[in-house]
Amino acid sequence: MDVQYYERLRLPRSIVVRFPYGRPFGREHEPDNQRVVLEHCLRLLESARGPTVEPLPYRWRREDWTAVLASLHSR
Amino acid sequence: MDPKALLKNPGTTPYARLKYLRSLPEEKLQEFFSGLFRHATEGREHQDWSALDAYLEEWERLADTHLQEDDGWVHYDSGPFVPLARPLAECRVCLVTTGGVYVEGQEPFDVRGDWSYRLIPRDTPRERLRIAHDKYDTAGALEDINCVFPYELMAELEAARRIREFAEIAYGFMGYIPEPQALIEETAPQAARHAREAGVEAAVIGTT
Numbered sequence: 001m002d003v004q005y006y007e008r009l010r011l012p013r014s015i016v017v018r019f020p021y022g023r024p025f026g027r028e029h030e031p032d033n034q035r036v037v038l039e040h041c042l043r044l045l046e047s048a049r050g051p052t053v054e055p056l057p058y059r060w061r062r063e064d065w066t067a068v069l070a071s072l073h074s075r
Numbered sequence: 076m077d078p079k080a081l082l083k084n085p086g087t088t089p090y091a092r093l094k095y096l097r098s099l100p101e102e103k104l105q106e107f108f109s110g111l112f113r114h115a116t117e118g119r120e121h122q123d124w125s126a127l128d129a130y131l132e133e134w135e136r137l138a139d140t141h142l143q144e145d146d147g148w149v150h151y152d153s154g155p156f157v158p159l160a161r162p163l164a165e166c167r168v169c170l171v172t173t174g175g176v177y178v179e180g181q182e183p184f185d186v187r188g189d190w191s192y193r194l195i196p197r198d199t200p201r202e203r204l205r206i207a208h209d210k211y212d213t214a215g216a217l218e219d220i221n222c223v224f225p226y227e228l229m230a231e232l233e234a235a236r237r238i239r240e241f242a243e244i245a246y247g248f249m250g251y252i253p254e255p256q257a258l259i260e261e262t263a264p265q266a267a268r269h270a271r272e273a274g275v276e277a278a279v280i281g282t283t
Contacts, residue, residue, distance in 0.1 A: 005139075010154025020088040022174075022212040024281045028219035031228065038225055041279050042163055042237065051156050 006053045013044045016055040032065035039072055078104035088212045093131065095138035107134055159277060169242035169270050171280040173250030174216055174223035175208025183207040184249035190258035192266050193247040197226060210251040211283045223281050242275045250283055 006014040017024060017037060026033030037056070044054055058068070082097050082104075084090040096107060114127040159166070175184050177193040184191070184207040195204070204220050206213050216223040229241040246266045252258050270278065 008151075010151040012154065012156045020212065020215075021091040022088070022283050023215045023222045024283060025222050025225045025228075028215040028222045031221065034221050034225050034228055035231075038228055038232070038279070042168075042232070045159055045277050045279075046163055048156075049158060051154060 003053050003055050010051060011053075012051055013048045014053045015040050015044060016053060017058070018056075019060050026065075027060070030065055032069045033063070036065060036069050036072060039069070078108060081108065087214065091212060092135040092139065095142050096134060098142050099138060103137075110134075161276075163238045163277065164236055165239050166276040167240040167242050167274050168229070168238045168277045168279060169273075169275040170224065170226055170229055170245040171248070171266075171278050172224040172245070172283075173248045174211070174281065174283045175206045175213075175249035175251075176216075176220065176224050176247040177205050177207065179203040179205055186210070186249070186251065188251060188253045189249045190252050190255065190262050192262055194269075195224075195226075195245040195247050197230065197241055197243055197245060199226075201227075208249050208251065208283070216283075223283055225281070229279070242270070242273055244269070244273060246270070 003016055006016055015037065017026075019026060025037045036058070040054070040056055044052060078101060079097055082094065084094055096104065099107070110130060111127075114130045118124045118127045175186070176195060177183060178195055178199050180203075181193050183205065184193075186207055186209045201220060204224070206216055206220075221227055224245070224247075226241075226245060229238075232238050233241040246269075248258075248262075248266075
């Protein structure tokens, strides 16, 4: 499903990931991957001022999740 | 030969998007299969599968687009929005999943379509969580429930004071609901009321 699909649903806030179906928060046994997605959810909860669809740029299998998480926390 | 029957698949990750080809009309499916045959044959001849790869990608996109245009899917022209009243460090946050998660001893979801929900206490040990859902690849979730229902990570966020509190009860739905009316009118509002009465101020929903 892509961004247009979520826009059509008019949800208050959506995070869209390009992960295989069945792993919305990320890969199994990759807690840093899951922490990154969850942190984006929390940030969107706080920052959205109206209905928002936010696609995440991450690629399945190709990220160093510990580094991504560290850089997210430094922002 | 029924082209839709040819699309029966194990429901695992490699088929995750291709399975939606089923939603295409029959003549489109015939077009897909004849192209598939041609690309497979040419791929074998040249031992180069890149054209076949691109072909499958293109049809996945087409199936996705078709699915979104299908009027059977619920869509809305407007929706509710409530800004967060205070920082999350001062909020009680709950978790909702549509992954078919329930607790051992509760009634499993009916995978043929089920609009009911289960209350999942946050202190449920991992080994007591079960999944009843056959419309997504549950292999990852069965290995590590946090990839659909990150309840251990929510507890961590509470300990780190990123959120004030991870609510005592999480809500488990099973996302395959071909007739969603009872969900819309009954069970979803009921779960929302339950959360509100428990003092929940924000929810993170994981969909599968």
